[in-house]
Amino acid sequence: MEDSQPNRQILDPARNAVLGSLSAAQISEKVKKIDLIMTEYRAKLDQLKRKRREILGQLAAKTDSNKIEKIRKILYEKDS
Amino acid sequence: MKKIPESSPREEVAAEVAPNPKAPETAGELLGYAETRVVQVNESAAAVISAGNETFGSLVKSEKPERDDIETAQAGLNAVAREVDELSRVTSCRIEAEVSGGYGVSVPGEEPVVVDSSFETAFAGEPPRVAADAPVRPGMAQSESADSSPLSGTTEATLSGDAGVADPPSPNYLEEDKRYLAIKAEISSAAAESNGVLSPQHQDVLFGDPTAFQRGEKPRDLDQRAQQLFAERYPDAASQYLAAERTRVYDSINGDPAFQALGEETTRITNQDLAQARSGDWGQAAAAEANSPSRHSGLSQRVSNRVEFQQLRDFVKTYPEKAAGYAVRWDQFVAEHPEVAKMSNDQWFKWCDQNSGGWGIDKYRQIARLAEPTVPKPEPEARRAPMESVTRQSTTEVAGPGASEPGRSEELGFTETDTEVDEEYWGTEEEIIDSEEAMATILAGLEKAGEISEDELIAHKEELGALPYLSGSDADILLGQRGKDLGLRMVKTKAIAGSMSSAFNDWGTEYADREGRPVAVAKELLSGDQAQIEEVFHLNKSNERVKLKKIAGPAGELYFTEDGSHRVAGCKLINLPELPADVEDLSGISEIATTDSNLAMEWDERINAGLITGVVEEIRDASRQTHYKLKIETQTLPWMVLPEAQLAKFNRFYEQAYPGGLDKVKSLKGERRVIPKAALLNENGVALNFYMHGRWDEYLQRHGDGASRQSK
Numbered sequence: 001m002e003d004s005q006p007n008r009q010i011l012d013p014a015r016n017a018v019l020g021s022l023s024a025a026q027i028s029e030k031v032k033k034i035d036l037i038m039t040e041y042r043a044k045l046d047q048l049k050r051k052r053r054e055i056l057g058q059l060a061a062k063t064d065s066n067k068i069e070k071i072r073k074i075l076y077e078k079d080s
Numbered sequence: 081m082k083k084i085p086e087s088s089p090r091e092e093v094a095a096e097v098a099p100n101p102k103a104p105e106t107a108g109e110l111l112g113y114a115e116t117r118v119v120q121v122n123e124s125a126a127a128v129i130s131a132g133n134e135t136f137g138s139l140v141k142s143e144k145p146e147r148d149d150i151e152t153a154q155a156g157l158n159a160v161a162r163e164v165d166e167l168s169r170v171t172s173c174r175i176e177a178e179v180s181g182g183y184g185v186s187v188p189g190e191e192p193v194v195v196d197s198s199f200e201t202a203f204a205g206e207p208p209r210v211a212a213d214a215p216v217r218p219g220m221a222q223s224e225s226a227d228s229s230p231l232s233g234t235t236e237a238t239l240s241g242d243a244g245v246a247d248p249p250s251p252n253y254l255e256e257d258k259r260y261l262a263i264k265a266e267i268s269s270a271a272a273e274s275n276g277v278l279s280p281q282h283q284d285v286l287f288g289d290p291t292a293f294q295r296g297e298k299p300r301d302l303d304q305r306a307q308q309l310f311a312e313r314y315p316d317a318a319s320q321y322l323a324a325e326r327t328r329v330y331d332s333i334n335g336d337p338a339f340q341a342l343g344e345e346t347t348r349i350t351n352q353d354l355a356q357a358r359s360g361d362w363g364q365a366a367a368a369e370a371n372s373p374s375r376h377s378g379l380s381q382r383v384s385n386r387v388e389f390q391q392l393r394d395f396v397k398t399y400p401e402k403a404a405g406y407a408v409r410w411d412q413f414v415a416e417h418p419e420v421a422k423m424s425n426d427q428w429f430k431w432c433d434q435n436s437g438g439w440g441i442d443k444y445r446q447i448a449r450l451a452e453p454t455v456p457k458p459e460p461e462a463r464r465a466p467m468e469s470v471t472r473q474s475t476t477e478v479a480g481p482g483a484s485e486p487g488r489s490e491e492l493g494f495t496e497t498d499t500e501v502d503e504e505y506w507g508t509e510e511e512i513i514d515s516e517e518a519m520a521t522i523l524a525g526l527e528k529a530g531e532i533s534e535d536e537l538i539a540h541k542e543e544l545g546a547l548p549y550l551s552g553s554d555a556d557i558l559l560g561q562r563g564k565d566l567g568l569r570m571v572k573t574k575a576i577a578g579s580m581s582s583a584f585n586d587w588g589t590e591y592a593d594r595e596g597r598p599v600a601v602a603k604e605l606l607s608g609d610q611a612q613i614e615e616v617f618h619l620n621k622s623n624e625r626v627k628l629k630k631i632a633g634p635a636g637e638l639y640f641t642e643d644g645s646h647r648v649a650g651c652k653l654i655n656l657p658e659l660p661a662d663v664e665d666l667s668g669i670s671e672i673a674t675t676d677s678n679l680a681m682e683w684d685e686r687i688n689a690g691l692i693t694g695v696v697e698e699i700r701d702a703s704r705q706t707h708y709k710l711k712i713e714t715q716t717l718p719w720m721v722l723p724e725a726q727l728a729k730f731n732r733f734y735e736q737a738y739p740g741g742l743d744k745v746k747s748l749k750g751e752r753r754v755i756p757k758a759a760l761l762n763e764n765g766v767a768l769n770f771y772m773h774g775r776w777d778e779y780l781q782r783h784g785d786g787a788s789r790q791s792k
Contacts (some may be wrong), residue, residue: 028103030110031104034113034117034179038117038175041121041171051160053504054159060139060143
């Protein structure tokens, strides 16, 4: 009786029209593009992870000297 | 330098993208594939942020760095976390946009591209979106103008008519007009001549407006281009076709340009609303949800549902003839599939999921529901949607003083006489009490009730069924909540509105295995023997007492029995003024949940309209079932969370119980104006919808004095 609209989550008629008319080749192309987006995402995420490691590395480097005195100072200020 | 702990195993697992599952071959599989990727993005981002915090915490704990260094590192990590969050959000949006064909989807930092392709706009002569400096193909550049078009001479010769001369169209619709067909053919052939032979599909897209395609926009298609040229050359004929178009009912609603325009408008408004939410215009809670990688899709879905519903309502108003025509399709469907009439909303949505074309039929169903109050229908009984049929039937069962008499129901179901209820019938606020005080109050009440013989009790029992009664199932979502325990209270018997038991239909209901129970209770009470009264009310056994759930309205309370419906019926039989019960107060609930997306949408609308203040959250559980949680700050009425049909029914019962009780219910936003009573009492919810969308004056104009009188 009516055109197929398989998933109610997709309410945007324009999107429905786009998806409904996709050929197997077009779907394959979209999968490739999604994979490409994921590759870019992983690369950028890795950059941010490196950045995070640098920050933590700097913090660790500063704990080498006069650690006890510094901790006492922190605790004193915290308690007062 | 200290060795920096490597990323935690959990983080690495989450950050690694799992090997591709089976390659998607269908649109549905593609959606699933994209959704999996979005989940992976969100989870890996959350894991990276979490792992950074964990490592930081353990470093601080074990190495005890200086405070300044801690703060510097903390600020740096926070900045990284924000970048990770933003990266995951943008990536999710990019994947979503890819699945959506890049059309009408909000991507941060990019304006969504939405092109109006409606028939009406095309006829209104809106020029195609051609940038002044855009490259133009030679053949198409000339065809922009009817006067200079190489097509014009050919077309006019073919049609034997002058451009712009009134020439009443003989066919009913544009696409049957030979002049229009000629324009289409000429556009195609001229374009094909200059571009080579392409498939019809490519011609349709490319030849409509190739410059748009080059600019990466959605191009006007061949039909739109031809419509525009036709309107330029034959304006009178075009206006007649346009008039015919306004009432035209298509074989499939998806082929109706007016309906297609609705979809595009829905996308535009949804994007606009989401942008407002992201920027904080809707408050902090909405902004947090809109900017959250894991929650923004839920908000997007709810907004889209709401906007689509509003657009459908406007469609019905703008095109009543079309709406009536499409509503008939639903009637036909119900006639062919009578089983759907008994389905709940959830069952119906499941049916739509499982049956090809189901969601298309749902469009007809929605239009039928929306069209019902305004469009004359040949067969009103057949026009109702399944849930409405059920609701209407039970609405007629709402018993009020005299409401069961025939001929008393008018448009809103109440006449002037209906509101003349016994004002003493309904109770006032109860006070906490101990068992001794309760017994004393009962005995005093029994004295008032006087002596009644068993024959009289049996005779009066028949009248129980005519007493005001509101089934607990008509407020089930509210009564199912856990409220505040108020302990033992004396409650006005007549303020007890109904039973939560599904087996109870009215106060005269008797179970087959406990026939005569209300009369037996009445006899025990009338004996005046305290032991027998204790047997009824169990004043000294709290777990066996009558249990009531209380909902406090602006003029007084209503109660529903959770336990002890027959005991309450027995008290009503002898007109015992008050009875003791353990009371649970539902008036101040702060959260309520549902799996019904329509109800969640109604909550959103009521929040926007100032009937509720709060926020709707969407939660998806492990089994992928979606739940919606309404977090309530305040409500105009403590039952404002009820679904539309139940809300109207509850309001009507309350107004019957406390005449004038809904006179001064005020909106929670703006100038806190009084909400028109007719908007609260209107049976089918149409009046409330008009009110919520700021169109109350329009409603009054349509419904005249009846609505005005109810508004007062």
